[in-house]
Amino acid sequence: MLHLASETDEGWADYALANLDEILIDHAHCEKKAASTALNLLFRYPDRVELMVPLSELAREELEHFEQVLTRLDEREVTFVRQHPSAYAGRLYKAVRKDEPLRLLDTLLVCSLIEARSCERMKLLQEALDEGVLKDWYRSLLACEARHHMSYVNLAENYFARELVAERLQELAQVEADVLATAERVPRLHA
């Protein structure tokens, strides 16, 4: 359903729980980056009118989640700090083709896969958490996160044939799975 070509291994949730504060800081950075990515697309493609409102709404939702993670950090008395991102996104974006309109297609699908992986991992984390504020909050978040990966696929289908989108999504999902399979394990949502 998430279009991912691999499932996260069973040990990940325990590892995340053992490094929960660092995972939460990473989560905040991820929401901020997701907002920034959506906003950058508004600047790169102002003439693609079908992208404007959906990406703006998406950016607003990511920023709202960013603020919510900061509240969760505050509750835990954890300070939000700079963090080295994992190599994941950089490696994944290398698969984006350089020429338009394929660059647009690939970018939207890479965004979709990043959202899908976030969603998969957040669900594992949510299930592993003890009852409490954090678990409840992740539950509420998952309803939104599950929409985001499909939003990007739907945006791509404005401009490209459904079959082409599905085919390329499958290829990029394999790249994403390979990137994760060979990633260093660090306490990040995407590693």
Next chain:
Amino acid sequence: MLHLASETDEGWADYALANLDEILIDHAHCEKKAASTALNLLFRYPDRVELMVPLSELAREELEHFEQVLTRLDEREVTFVRQHPSAYAGRLYKAVRKDEPLRLLDTLLVCSLIEARSCERMKLLQEALDEGVLKDWYRSLLACEARHHMSYVNLAENYFARELVAERLQELAQVEADVLATAERVPRLHA
């Protein structure tokens, strides 16, 4: 009250009305840029924790306004397109000092002045418009816009003495007034 060192000349509103569609397209770009500026500050200063939530909220509000201007353009059957920005922001940012923490101070105050000028001009436009959807919408917008310039000043006062902020704001307001006084008149909110 807006901390501006000059008043827009009386002819501006008529000029804006005569080029209303272009002004509205510029307005949409301005909201998008304002969101992007706030978001970029979140990336540049992740350790300035007092900036995080206010700038994230500000970015969300600017994006909401961006979507609203797009609706106004739709109602007028005007297509949102790329547009050459006026030279205003680029010239104004040149006054920002390069070394921290002065760069932070100047950036926040330049943002404040850009917001203040938007607010002044939107008010002139609102007053000049005929009764209707657009006039009503600008009225509702002004309540928010009037807050934004003070938000940036207040953020600066988290990190710098009130007197220092006031003094530098006055200097930069003079730069802003000079930039506008020598600007080419083009149909933009800041020109």
